[in-house]
Amino acid sequence: MSATVSGTGPREQVIGDGRIVVDRLTKSFGSLTAVDDLSFTVDPGRITGFLGPNGAGKTTTLRMLLGLVRPTSGTATIGGRRYADIHRPQRVVGSALEATGFHPGRSGRNHLMVLADTAGVDGRRVDEMLELVGIPAAANRRAGGYSMGMRQRLGLAAAMLGDPQVLLLDEPANGLDPEGIRWLRGFLRHLSSEGKTILVSSHMLQEVEQTVDDVVIIANGRLVKQGSTADLHGEQTALVRSSDQAALAGALARAGLAATPADGGALHVVTGDLPRIGAVALDARIAVHELRSVGADLEALFFELTEAPGNTNRNLGDPSPDHPGTEREGGIA
Amino acid sequence: MGGAIRAEIRKIFTTRLWWGLLIGLVLVSGGLSALFAALVGTTTAGSDPADNPFLHMTKGTAQLIYSAGFVYNLTPLLPLALGVILITQEFRHQTISATFLATPLRWRVLASKSVAIVVIGVVYGLVHNIASAAAGSLVLGIKGEATYLANPDIWRTFAISELCFVLWALLGFGFGMLVRNQLAAVFIALGIAFIAHIALSILFGALGWHTPPKFLPDNLSVGMLVTSDPTGGAGGGASPYFEWWVNALVFLGYAVALSVVGSWLLSRRDVS
Numbered sequence: 348m349s350a351t352v353s354g355t356g357p358r359e360q361v362i363g364d365g366r367i368v369v370d371r372l373t374k375s376f377g378s379l380t381a382v383d384d385l386s387f388t389v390d391p392g393r394i395t396g397f398l399g400p401n402g403a404g405k406t407t408t409l410r411m412l413l414g415l416v417r418p419t420s421g422t423a424t425i426g427g428r429r430y431a432d433i434h435r436p437q438r439v440v441g442s443a444l445e446a447t448g449f450h451p452g453r454s455g456r457n458h459l460m461v462l463a464d465t466a467g468v469d470g471r472r473v474d475e476m477l478e479l480v481g482i483p484a485a486a487n488r489r490a491g492g493y494s495m496g497m498r499q500r501l502g503l504a505a506a507m508l509g510d511p512q513v514l515l516l517d518e519p520a521n522g523l524d525p526e527g528i529r530w531l532r533g534f535l536r537h538l539s540s541e542g543k544t545i546l547v548s549s550h551m552l553q554e555v556e557q558t559v560d561d562v563v564i565i566a567n568g569r570l571v572k573q574g575s576t577a578d579l580h581g582e583q584t585a586l587v588r589s590s591d592q593a594a595l596a597g598a599l600a601r602a603g604l605a606a607t608p609a610d611g612g613a614l615h616v617v618t619g620d621l622p623r624i625g626a627v628a629l630d631a632r633i634a635v636h637e638l639r640s641v642g643a644d645l646e647a648l649f650f651e652l653t654e655a656p657g658n659t660n661r662n663l664g665d666p667s668p669d670h671p672g673t674e675r676e677g678g679i680a
Numbered sequence: 681m682g683g684a685i686r687a688e689i690r691k692i693f694t695t696r697l698w699w700g701l702l703i704g705l706v707l708v709s710g711g712l713s714a715l716f717a718a719l720v721g722t723t724t725a726g727s728d729p730a731d732n733p734f735l736h737m738t739k740g741t742a743q744l745i746y747s748a749g750f751v752y753n754l755t756p757l758l759p760l761a762l763g764v765i766l767i768t769q770e771f772r773h774q775t776i777s778a779t780f781l782a783t784p785l786r787w788r789v790l791a792s793k794s795v796a797i798v799v800i801g802v803v804y805g806l807v808h809n810i811a812s813a814a815a816g817s818l819v820l821g822i823k824g825e826a827t828y829l830a831n832p833d834i835w836r837t838f839a840i841s842e843l844c845f846v847l848w849a850l851l852g853f854g855f856g857m858l859v860r861n862q863l864a865a866v867f868i869a870l871g872i873a874f875i876a877h878i879a880l881s882i883l884f885g886a887l888g889w890h891t892p893p894k895f896l897p898d899n900l901s902v903g904m905l906v907t908s909d910p911t912g913g914a915g916g917g918a919s920p921y922f923e924w925w926v927n928a929l930v931f932l933g934y935a936v937a938l939s940v941v942g943s944w945l946l947s948r949r950d951v952s
Contacts, residue, residue, distance in 0.1 A: 415951040453694045461691055464687035
């Protein structure tokens, strides 16, 4: 009987450095490949945004990481170990999954007490967590009456119960009102200030953009982009509209600037140096109608990456029936 | 393992299910005991001492009265439903993810749940015994009949009824793991235990088969509880049941077979 935290504190439980490694992970459900040869790492002590449109395979990846779904091939480890091999996993990895429910007839506090039994923590810790997520008053009511926001907070409290070093949060902002999202941002910042490793999935970039250090972007189960948000912000692009787009594209190419056609007959130029574009146009005697910087927007990059021909969401039906097979071809951006 | 067992026991006692079914149990077991006791000494169930176990109060009649809910095939439906619901509600309310995240070794979850079901089975058995003994002996006392409550064989019936509750609940647990859909599992389990039992009993009777009925779950549990001939020998012939411990072993075999197959399937399943 070890109902309370004894000599070995949860921190000593951390195995290795807590780095999350997803290696060539694949999961097929029948003919659908939900996660397709996915590899990425999550560095310890940072907040990583796990981004992708709905149906991209985020939840399946997290569930494989947590041993709930068996990979078709590949491995997913936390601190070098599979989740199922971690002793007292709640003390090492906290998780809040989207489809994790609550028995509607059980109070929120009792839901946590059940989890406290296996985590080896006591009722005081449960009350602390309820206080931390801001639902101590509601905790004695049955969970069936909880709002979406209260359920999310209860899920976070459950994840935090064993004071884990690693947190996996699946769409924690879903169903939160703007006030709730602001609270969540502050909450995540508070956790990261404690040096925790956090992987937070979202299909809405702006929910986490200000909070995350790194991003892993996937679409259709494949990795699209991994890097720090600073790196991504570095890839500035500009939009230019002129009297002769073809001639301007040629002139830009000769000047060493890559230009691709954008919507409405404009050009997308990969540079943040607007005066240089203006100078190239002036030299080529082309009138510039519009010239602005667009590339610093992570949101736009997110959409650009996830809506590239090969990455459009197959779950929403084939958007281009004229080109069957595009979802299989199409390189990773 | 201790933590996982405590968690499973806490799950049972933190929703209204357990005492809701328990109220039903008190009404069914107590009511039927009182009803059976009321029949003692009357010819309501026939005037031939070989056919009417209530004509004269015997030790076997007392066992019949204090297990009336089982004899009527209604009491076992409650631990059966409890066992089914305790596992299927994890799927219905999607709490199974949290359960497996807390205890990733799935066999350990299922073993802990089995232990918790044994505990609640014993609690139910205790309440059943108190309700049956109180209601039955009250009516017998009013009628001036012997209650047999001091008889060791009656106490053995009460002890074995604890085992019956545990076995029925475990049977439901195993069945629930196989079916998983809560509504379907509850209805199919109750349908098999109640309606199929009646249908098969009629069929076997018509065919003149004597051994197959002994394997029906309801007959197995009654065979454990009613070990003395209620007609006091007037009925003659062989007992319609196996020895009580054979009944227990066969029943345990059913529960274990369902649980092992269900556990094996569940241990391989994706939880999403």
